[in-house]
Amino acid sequence: MLLKLMKRSELNFEKTVFSLQIPWPLGLQFGGWGRATRVFVESTWFNTCLGDLYSISWMEDSDSEDLRVETLEQQYLKVKIRTYDNHSSEGSHVMQYGTLGISKETVSVYQGSTPKKSSAHTFQSSDSMDVVNQRDADLYSMWQMHKKLTKGSQQKEELFKKIKEITAHRTHLDSSVDMIKGYLLGNEQALVRDEGSALVDDWGCLKLTVRTFEKYCGSLTQYGMKHTRTFADLCNNGVANIAMDTATKHTCSSYKMGRWNPALVGYSA
Numbered sequence: 591m592l593l594k595l596m597k598r599s600e601l602n603f604e605k606t607v608f609s610l611q612i613p614w615p616l617g618l619q620f621g622g623w624g625r626a627t628r629v630f631v632e633s634t635w636f637n638t639c640l641g642d643l644y645s646i647s648w649m650e651d652s653d654s655e656d657l658r659v660e661t662l663e664q665q666y667l668k669v670k671i672r673t674y675d676n677h678s679s680e681g682s683h684v685m686q687y688g689t690l691g692i693s694k695e696t697v698s699v700y701q702g703s704t705p706k707k708s709s710a711h712t713f714q715s716s717d718s719m720d721v722v723n724q725r726d727a728d729l730y731s732m733w734q735m736h737k738k739l740t741k742g743s744q745q746k747e748e749l750f751k752k753i754k755e756i757t758a759h760r761t762h763l764d765s766s767v768d769m770i771k772g773y774l775l776g777n778e779q780a781l782v783r784d785e786g787s788a789l790v791d792d793w794g795c796l797k798l799t800v801r802t803f804e805k806y807c808g809s810l811t812q813y814g815m816k817h818t819r820t821f822a823d824l825c826n827n828g829v830a831n832i833a834m835d836t837a838t839k840h841t842c843s844s845y846k847m848g849r850w851n852p853a854l855v856g857y858s859a
Contacts, residue, residue: 642724644682647672657703663693725813729756759850763814766807766841771820773837774829783826789818795825800859801852802834807842808850810858 647669655665670684686693697703732753739746783789790796799821804810810817824834849855 642682644669644673644684652697652701655697657698657701658696660697661694662697662700665697666693725816729753732756755848759808759811760813762845763807763810763817766838766845767803767814767817767820769841770803770834770837771824773841774824774833775827778827790822790825792825795831796822797859798831799824799829799834801857802831803838804852804857806838807845808847809852809855811850815858 648665651660651665651668651672666684666686673682673684732749736746736749736753739749796818800810800818803821852858
């Protein structure tokens, strides 16, 4: 049973534990312990996010609860609410997969336990956390570094230029995907998949659609992978690749890819 758990855990993007998983690349993930936190390591202060919202949630729960009493199901329900950031717009969806029969077992069976000690840092399942979208974490870190650099320095100017380039490319990706979707589907709503269905029926179509987009519009980068469902919707709605090629070429024909040329950085699919 433990072997099953470990296998399932290794398959999850977040290296999650037990039967919990944040779907990837469809679900958004958020970093926490970052926006208002400075970390002191070896005499140096770092402005950084120390963990994703999901991992923070279950680790803090594990620190504050008596794991000899708390069941996997109880932990799952609390962590699910916390990771969804208490129904805010900044949160991730936690789901259960695998052998759910273990949910009634205590967490200590798999994590071990130590005598519960009182702590001022108790798990607050009702508090919204100050988080950063994981796809924006790199830009957030750059902005924090930019603030610390000496005004007028070459390093500060070069970093600002890099931030502008990244931001412009991401804006281009978002607007291009919206235009292509509108061109190919119009006002039609994408087909709603049945619960439990695969993301797409034709994985070859999805791969070709992504490559076609990147051929004309530039690399999706990790940020652009959030549009995977849109590309899957195009395939599920029967959009032919020749139509995708035409729409993408029309949308991005004048865009200068620069360092985001897939010929330089490789294709995402």
